[in-house]
Amino acid sequence: GENVEQHPSTLSVQEGDSAVIKCTYSDSASNYFPWYKQELGKGPQLIIDIRSNVGEKKDQRIAVTLNKTAKHFSLHITETQPEDSAVYFCAPSKGGSYIPTFGRGTSLIVHP
């Protein structure tokens, strides 16, 4: 099965700084790379995703970059705000797979 590692486990930044979270995976057949955000007491929600035919995708302050050769992808958040404070999960998968593999999560804390 897929082996997924996510780093760092905790990330503390000042408001306005950038934050980067990295996810490494083992299955070279993986072709779907999402990031989820979980706010306290709520279910995770998709914030951005990328497929294997694209190297980078941006959506306002967030971006995801993919390095298929090295088997890792990263979440980038610029100009962080206190409302970005949450736990972030990666969950790489391949088409047709019913069983997702989530990273262990990264707790992002943005200090005002």
Added chain:
Amino acid sequence: SQTIHQWPATLVQPVGSPLSLECTVEGTSNPNLYWYRQAAGRGLQLLFYSVGIGQISSEVPQNLSASRPQDRQFILSSKKLLLSDSGFYLCAWTPLGDTQYFGPGTRLTVL
């Protein structure tokens, strides 16, 4: 648009009591359905998934069970709760094994 519901939102149960958590999805047909548990800390533990009515796959052997009596209904049950069953239970659905769409969750406390 699709919507996923879970209830109850919170539940406090004594050890040894039964459990029934319900999840329903609206606005789609034949979704893949999942139950996760999130204990203290952050990890998402996959408990069960279902690709169709009456089809249940278990990922972790334990005192929990799942059923899918209707296409868009997924139920998590237990005959006798343990202290270790406490946690945040999340239902999710996905079209064709792609993006996971999570429900609001049920906070279960076993005393």
